[in-house]
Amino acid sequence: MTDFDTNKPIYQQIAEDILKKAVRGEILPGDRIPSAREYASQKLVNPNTVVRAFQDLEREGLVVVKRGLGNYLTTDTTRLEDARFQLAQKTLIQCAKDLRELGYTTKQIQQLLSQQLEVMK
Amino acid sequence: MTDFDTNKPIYQQIAEDILKKAVRGEILPGDRIPSAREYASQKLVNPNTVVRAFQDLEREGLVVVKRGLGNYLTTDTTRLEDARFQLAQKTLIQCAKDLRELGYTTKQIQQLLSQQLEVMK
């Protein structure tokens, strides 16, 4: 994920990127997260944009900011699991709703999804 | 659908609304679509916003503009089916990709979707 999708705020993509790394175990609870500056220079984005992403993560309780020390992934694993499930839920609801509105039946939707998952393997 | 989602362009929602009506058979191939002005006064949006939606639909070949007469749904049913499938495909790919990145397995994704579809029945 070196590039960003133009239709979505970059700060949001950064926040989701970190959440994804956390739920996949690439960052462990309590781990230090690169500082906004490091992250910004690495991903070639404006530091302000990263700061905003971190603020959002802190607000959700996923990241703990220790001033002068850096940002740390929360040790509260429930929070992580919650955030993961919520994001998944939101994604699925939107997807299911959109497909329903396109006139697809439950069976068809499941079939299309299976095909898609197969292709992406 | 009398109101609009605030975090999506209105013109895009109008275009999708018409596409959805078309694929669901509420508008038939060759049917006349309400003029931009009618549509605008009915949905209480600015005519220009509707015009933009219609232009997008024309660019995709879903709507045929007959100058001075009005806008007509294309009689090319392949186009309609294509547009439907493409939109469904795009939705599914995004959904599957997002869930994969959250670390869900194929089985789990299918299960979550089934639950969701069940709930929405």
Added chain:
Amino acid sequence: MTDFDTNKPIYQQIAEDILKKAVRGEILPGDRIPSAREYASQKLVNPNTVVRAFQDLEREGLVVVKRGLGNYLTTDTTRLEDARFQLAQKTLIQCAKDLRELGYTTKQIQQLLSQQLEVMK
């Protein structure tokens, strides 16, 4: 030419259609041209639109309107040849200008045109 190009006024396309038929010899000098009504019902366009085309042709001296009798192609062949050459000239100037602005050289333009003419044979 049963259908019309949407980017150009229909009345203009009708006028050009008649001019083209005349210069190609499908209509001869002095021949009667179908009345606006006949033409309109044949091509499925609004009679007013045909009328406007005929007015333009009359203004250019290509068509003579004899009230109550019908419209006749002028017997003045010079007029026809003039109109033909002018239209050709206008077309070429625009084409050459556009290609020049795209940075093509004289040689390249001639070559591209030759290829195109070959294809259309």
Added chain:
Amino acid sequence: MTDFDTNKPIYQQIAEDILKKAVRGEILPGDRIPSAREYASQKLVNPNTVVRAFQDLEREGLVVVKRGLGNYLTTDTTRLEDARFQLAQKTLIQCAKDLRELGYTTKQIQQLLSQQLEVMK
């Protein structure tokens, strides 16, 4: 090109102007394009009109929009060359077709074009 042709949409002329500059090398791949507002105040047109031109260019993949930063000419030179060739092709096809319909032969068309190019030198 300080003024605009009255019988063509301004937004279209702006888009073509930029494309032409790009294919002629006056703007290089990756270069920043003046912001819509700059361009608008410079050419004395409404910013919205410029925005529309830029959006068309983005849709064709010639311009990349970086939000909050500005518009950049694509670094994908294939796209540029494609766009150039397509526009040239479209122009030529239309020209050749029109002349053919006026009853000119291949030889005559080539000759007329050569004369025209000579004149414009």
Added chain:
DNA sequence: GTGGTCTAGACCACG
């Protein structure tokens, strides 16, 4: 600062 969107109101060509 940038681009994205929307509203309001106007004018035109076309049918």
Added chain:
DNA sequence: GTGGTCTAGACCACC
């Protein structure tokens, strides 16, 4: 009547 275009001015999110 229709759609196409343009202007003017506003608000927003983003960087």
